[in-house]
Amino acid sequence: MICDRGNGVQKLLFLLLVAGSLPLGACFKVGPKVVEPAISIEFPVGNISLTAGQARVISAQVYDQNGQGVTWSDSPLNFGTLTNATFAPSTSTTPPIASVTYTCPTTLASPSSVTLTATSITNPAVSSSTTVHCSPVVVALQTATGLPMAAQNLGPAGAFFIVAFVLNDQANLGVTWAVSPSTGVGSISGSGPNNTFGLYTAPSTISLPATAVITATSVTDPSVSASVQVTVLPSGSGGNVAVLNVNGGPVPGQVSPNGAYTSVTICNHGSTTNCQTVDGVLVDTGSYGLRILQSQISSLNLSKATDPNGNFLENCASFPDGSVLWGTVERADVYITANEAAANLPIQVIPSTPTTVPDGCSNTGAFTISTPQLLGANGILGVGPEPTDCTLSGINFCDGTHQSTPPNLYYSCPSAGCTANASPVVVSALSQVSNPVPYFTGAFSSPNPTPDGNGVVIQLPSVSDPQASAIGTLTFGIATEQNNSLGTATVLTLDANDNFTTVVNGQTLTQSFIDSGSNALFFPDSLAACSTNKNFYCPSSPVMLFATNSGATQGQSTVDFTVEDADSLLFAFPQYAVFPTIAGPCSQGSSACGFLWGLPFFYGRTVYVAIDGQKVFGAPVGPWWAY
Numbered sequence: 001m002i003c004d005r006g007n008g009v010q011k012l013l014f015l016l017l018v019a020g021s022l023p024l025g026a027c028f029k030v031g032p033k034v035v036e037p038a039i040s041i042e043f044p045v046g047n048i049s050l051t052a053g054q055a056r057v058i059s060a061q062v063y064d065q066n067g068q069g070v071t072w073s074d075s076p077l078n079f080g081t082l083t084n085a086t087f088a089p090s091t092s093t094t095p096p097i098a099s100v101t102y103t104c105p106t107t108l109a110s111p112s113s114v115t116l117t118a119t120s121i122t123n124p125a126v127s128s129s130t131t132v133h134c135s136p137v138v139v140a141l142q143t144a145t146g147l148p149m150a151a152q153n154l155g156p157a158g159a160f161f162i163v164a165f166v167l168n169d170q171a172n173l174g175v176t177w178a179v180s181p182s183t184g185v186g187s188i189s190g191s192g193p194n195n196t197f198g199l200y201t202a203p204s205t206i207s208l209p210a211t212a213v214i215t216a217t218s219v220t221d222p223s224v225s226a227s228v229q230v231t232v233l234p235s236g237s238g239g240n241v242a243v244l245n246v247n248g249g250p251v252p253g254q255v256s257p258n259g260a261y262t263s264v265t266i267c268n269h270g271s272t273t274n275c276q277t278v279d280g281v282l283v284d285t286g287s288y289g290l291r292i293l294q295s296q297i298s299s300l301n302l303s304k305a306t307d308p309n310g311n312f313l314e315n316c317a318s319f320p321d322g323s324v325l326w327g328t329v330e331r332a333d334v335y336i337t338a339n340e341a342a343a344n345l346p347i348q349v350i351p352s353t354p355t356t357v358p359d360g361c362s363n364t365g366a367f368t369i370s371t372p373q374l375l376g377a378n379g380i381l382g383v384g385p386e387p388t389d390c391t392l393s394g395i396n397f398c399d400g401t402h403q404s405t406p407p408n409l410y411y412s413c414p415s416a417g418c419t420a421n422a423s424p425v426v427v428s429a430l431s432q433v434s435n436p437v438p439y440f441t442g443a444f445s446s447p448n449p450t451p452d453g454n455g456v457v458i459q460l461p462s463v464s465d466p467q468a469s470a471i472g473t474l475t476f477g478i479a480t481e482q483n484n485s486l487g488t489a490t491v492l493t494l495d496a497n498d499n500f501t502t503v504v505n506g507q508t509l510t511q512s513f514i515d516s517g518s519n520a521l522f523f524p525d526s527l528a529a530c531s532t533n534k535n536f537y538c539p540s541s542p543v544m545l546f547a548t549n550s551g552a553t554q555g556q557s558t559v560d561f562t563v564e565d566a567d568s569l570l571f572a573f574p575q576y577a578v579f580p581t582i583a584g585p586c587s588q589g590s591s592a593c594g595f596l597w598g599l600p601f602f603y604g605r606t607v608y609v610a611i612d613g614q615k616v617f618g619a620p621v622g623p624w625w626a627y
Contacts, residue, residue: 038063039062039063039064039120039122039123039126040062040063040126040128041060041061041062041063041070041098041118041120041126041127041128042060042061042063042128043058043059043060043061043118043128043129043130044059044061045059045130046130046131047130047131047133048130048131048132048133049132049133049135050102050104050132050133050134050135051104051134051135051137051167051168051169051170052104052105052106052107052108052134052135052136052137052168052169052170052220052221053103053104053105053106053170053171053220054103054104054134054168054170055101055102055103055104056101056102056132057084057099057100057101058099058100058101058102058116058130058132059097059098059099060097060098060099060118060128060130061095061096061097062087062095062096062097062098062118062120063095063096064096064120064122066122067087067089067096068120068121068122069087069096069098069121070087070098070118070119070120070121070127071118071119071121072085072100072116072117072118072119073116073117073119074102074114074115074116074117075114075115075117076114079105079112079114080102080103080104080105080114080132080134081102081103082100082101082102082116083100083101083103084099084100084101085098085099085100086098086099086100087099098118100116102114102116102132104132104134105134106220106221107136107221107223108134108135108136108137108221109136109223110136111133111134111135111136112133112134112136113131113132113133113134114131114132114134115129115130115131115132116129116130116131116132117129135167135168136168136221136224137166137167137168137169137218137220137221137224138166138167138168138224138273139164139165139166139167139175139216139217139218139224139225139226140164140165140166140167140226140272140273140275141162141163141164141165141216141226141227141228142162142163142164142165142272142273143160143161143162143163143338144160144161144163146163146272147272147335147341148265148267148272148273148275148333148335149162149228149265150228150263150264150265150277150335150336150337150338150341151228151229151230151231151242151243151262151263151265151277151336151337152228152229152230152231152337152338153230153231153232153233153237153238153241153242153243153337153473154202154230154232154233154237155202155232155233155234155235155237156202156203156204156205156206156232156234157201157202157203157204157205158201158202158232158237159199159200159201159202160199160200160338161197161198161199161200162188162197162198162199162200162214162216162228163196163197163198164177164195164196164197164198164216164226165196165273166194166196166218166220167273169218169220169221170220171219171220172194173194173218173219173220174193174194174195174196174218174219175190175194175195175196175216175217175218175219176190176195176216176217176219177189177190177195177198177214177215177216177217178214178215178217179200179212179213179214179215180212180213180215181212184203184210185202185203185210185211185212185230185232186200186201186202186203186212186230186232187200187201188200188201188214189201194219196216198214198216200214200230202230202232203232206232206233206234207234208234209231209232209233209234209243209471210231210232211229211230211231211232211243211245211471212229212230212231212232213227213228213229213230214227214228214229214230215227227277228277229243229263229277229279231243231471233471233473236459236473236475236483238475238481238483239337239338239339239340240337240339240340240452240475240476240477240480240481240483240484241337241473241474241475241476241483242262242263242336242337242340242473242474242475242476243262243471243472243473243474244260244261244262244283244458244460244471244472244473244474245260245261245262245469245470245471246258246259246260246261246460246469246470246471246472246577246578246599247261247469247577248469248575248576248577249261249280249282249372249376249377249577250279250280250372250377250378251280251372251373251376254373254376255574255575255576255577256376256377256519256577257519257570257576257577257578257579257582258519258520258577258578258579258582258598258599258600259282259376259377259519259577259599260282260283260458260460260472260474260516260599260602261279261280261281261282261283261377262281262283262336262381262474263277263278263279263280263281264277264278264281264290264292264334264335264336264379264381265277265278265334265335265336266278266292266297266300266302266332266333266334266335266347267300267332267333267334267335268300268301268302268303268332268333269302269303269331269332269333269343269344270333271333274299274300274301275300275335276296276297276299276300278292278296278297278378278379279378280372280377280378280379281377281378281379281380281381282375282376282377282379282380282381282517283381283383283458283474283516283517284380284381284382284383284384284515284516284517285383285384285385285456285458285514285515285516285517285607285609286382286384286513286514286515286516286517286518286596287317287380287382287384287389287517288382288383288384288386288387288388288389288391288433288434288435289346289347289348289382289388289389289432289433289434289435289436290334290345290347290348290379290380290381290382290433290436291317291325291327291347291348291349291350291379291380291382291433292347292348292349292350292378292379293349293350293352293370293371293372293375293378293379294327294349294350294351294352295352295371295372296372296378296379297349300332302330302331302332302347302349303330303331304328304329304330305328305329305330305331305346305431307412307425309412311412311413311414311415312328312329312412312413312414312415313328313329313410313411313412313425313427313431314326314327314328314329314410314411314412314413314418315327315328315329315348315389315409315410315433316357316358316360316361316362316408316409316410316411317348317389317409317433318361318362318363318408322363322367323367323368323369323374324357324361324362324367324368324369325348325350325368325369325375325380326350326355326357326361326362326368326370327348327349327350327351328348328349328351329346329347329348329410329431329432329433330346330347330348330349331344331345331346331347332344332345332347333345334347334436336381336436336476337476339452340440340452340476341440342434342436342437342439342440343439345434345436345439346430346431346432346433346434347433348433350368350369350370351370352370352371353370354368354370355368355417355418356417356418356419356420357418357420358408358411358418358419358420358421358422358423358424359420359421360408360422360423360424361408361409361411380517381436382435382517383435383436383437383456383474383609384435384498384609385455385494385498385609385610385611385612385622385623385624385625386435386498386611386612386623387429387434387435387438387611387612387613388429388432388433388434388435389409389432389433389434390406390407390409390410390427390429390432391429391432391612392496392497392498392612393494393495393496393497393498393612393623394612394613396429396432398410398426398427398429398432399426399427399428399429399432400426405424406424406425406426406427407424408424409424410424410425410426410427410432411423411424411425412425435611437452437453437454437455437456437476437611438453438454438611438614439453440452440453440476440477451477451480452476452477452480452481452484453476453477453611453614454477454478454480454610454611454614454615454616454622455477455478455608455609455610455611455614455616455622456474456475456476456477456478456608456609457473457474457475457476457477457478457484457606457607457608457609458472458473458474458475458516458602458606458607458609459472459473459475459605459606459607460472460599460602460603460604460605461603461604462603462604463578463580463603463604464580465580466569466572466573466576466578466579466580467576467578468575468576468577468578469577469578470577470578470603472602478608478610478616478619479616479617479618479619480617486608486616486618486619486626487606489606489608489626489627490555490556490557490626490627491551491554491555491608491619491620491624491625491626492549492550492551492554492555492557492624492625492626493551493552493553493554493555493620493624494551494552494623494624494625495510495552497511498513498612498623499511499512499513499552499594500512500513500549500550500551500552500555500625501549501550501552502523502547502548502549502550502594502595502597503547503548503550504523504525504545504546504547504548504595505525505545507524509523509524509593509594509595510594511593511594512549512594512595512596512597513594513596513597513625514597514601514607514609514625514627515596515597515598516598516599516602516607517598517599518596518598518599519579519582519598519599520535520536520566520579520582520583520584520598520599520600521561521563521582521583521584521595521596521597521598521600521601522583522584522585522586522593522595522596522598523547523583523585523586523593523594523595523596524585524586524593525537525585527539527543527563527583528540529584529585530565530566530567530584531567532567532571533566533567533570535584535585536566536567536582536583536584537563537566537582537583537584537585538565538566538567538568539563539564539565540565542562542563542564542581543562543563543564544560544561544562545560545561545562545563546558546559546560546561547559547561547595551624554620554624555624555626557627559597559601561581561583561600561601562580562581563581563582563583564581564582566579566582566583566584569581569582570582578603579600580600580603581600582600583600605627606627607625607626607627608624608625608626608627609625610622610623610624610625610626611623
């Protein structure tokens with residue numbers, strides 16, 4: 001044994017004091033305590049993003065003097081695969097590195113994340129984790145010019161190209177094409193790299209409108225596909241034409257009579273691939289702006305409108321029956337036809353979850369419409385005669401220029417939601433839910449821009465009896481192209497409230513308007529009300545009536561119509577969607593009302609809606625209706 005003998009006097013005294021506690025032959029030395037190096041694991045790179053089926057080597061720096069490395073695990077368990085685990089000792093310039101190869105699942109239903117954990121072999125209590133995000137294969141359909149593919153229509157023997165843009169496909173296998181139904185509605189052939197170019201050709205002859213669905217399916221992941229609806233029309237097709245389907249609506253097992261539906265494609269602003277097409281959108285000439293149920297665009301992340309304090313801008317749309325559409329104002333690129341799109345359009349998005357609606361919006365007794373079952377649609381496309389939902393005859397009632405206290409349409413709410421006593425706020429016109437038609441500047445239809453932003457034309461076939469369905473058209477623009485000329489239609493100019501006058505059965509109704517979003521003709525009369533469907537008339541035999549419509553400064557026209565027993569018709573034809581002869585008392589019996597010309601008015605007519613402030617060649621400046 002070797003002991004230090006320096007400073008002998010002091011150490012001798014110390015040894016004498018402690019000798020009794022030391023074993024014979026022991027030496028005692030005072031010095032610093034030796035501390036074992038701590039074990040640690042660090043990931044130099046975190047939040048790694050991969051695509052379906054993609055593999056990547058994940059590395060961790062392991063500080064462990066024993067050089068034992070790590071074990072690897074994933075959560076959720078077996079979500080993807082972990083292979084080729086290795087451990088490289090340290091060098092003069094690098095620490096010990098533990099690595100493993102992680103591969104995302106080839107098939108993913110939605111974007112998913114997995115947590116990878118490295119655990120020390122020397123001390124299993126020491127571990128560290130990193131996150132890997134796996135993105136699924138996505139198929140997006142685009143036009144030949146690279147724009148999102150909205151619903152299409154064309155005439156006999158017409159054709160167009162579709163491009164299937166496949167995202168996150170590591171195998172790069174492309175798509176297969178199909179048309180449904182497989183016969184009678186045209187054909188599609190694939191070509192180009194990985195079959196991603198499709199050429200659809202319509203039948204050479206057709207007597208009635210026919211609808212087909214074209215689908216591109218990923219070869220790598222056959223569970224992933226994208227579709228576009230194509231309608232072949234005997235006549236009246238064009239890049240500014242959308243198809244209207246009076247087909248009972250989008251809810252299986254639930255038939256909504258006299259509703260005219262179309263489809264819209266909604267994209268995150270600036271994106272041509274992050275888009276969703278929504279079918280079953282009700283076309284409404286009695287409202288303004290696009291309103292979509294959030295459940296129908298769940299994959300999108302639209303930009304929400306906010307005030308300077310970061311509060312969300314909420315919009316209220318209330319109806320005479322006490323129902324309310326309530327939701328945030330968000331911005332999107334909206335494509336309706338091959339040529340017509342509205343960039344960065346303010347729309348209303350209605351959440352599925354219940355939320356507090358201010359008393360000023362709901363009138364303390366309303367119920368919110370937040371599902372397709374309650375709405376009878378997946379959304380509403382308001383194409384009435386105003387540019388925003390807060391404009392009337394050139395006056396904007398929400399931007400603070402006309403009145404200091406705005407109407408109960410817009411509210412500024414924190415992320416937690418509004419309170420019942422919240423007050424409406426002033427909102428600039430640029431942030432108000434807007435009619436998409438004035439946004440059609442032609443910017444998306446280059447190199448052939450079509451400025452069809454002054455109004456719309458609705459055509460539905462003539463119908464005399466109930467029938468299962470009907471197909472019509474919604475054409476954008478008035479007197480802007482060969483297919484939307486005004487012709488000899490009678491123009492009814494509107495008063496300061498966007499109304500005209502209807503005289504029927506000796507009554508002069510000054511608050512009359514045309515509303516494709518209403519499923520019947522509504523007007524005051526002594527006709528017997530229905531016992532089952534109380535909002536309709538049920539005369540004992542068909543009643544033939546006529547009314548005279550007069551514009552505020554121009555136009556007069558007589559309209560003949562028939563009213564039949566709505567209970568009997570709706571009971572006899574429960575699966576039918578087209579009823580040309582149903583009517584009811586206006587505003588559920590209110591005495592202060594006009595004549596609401598609902599969808600039955602449109603059957604067999606060409607109806608024009610000119611938007612406030614927009615010019616129409618050969619006609620007055622809007623707003624007006626014509627037919």
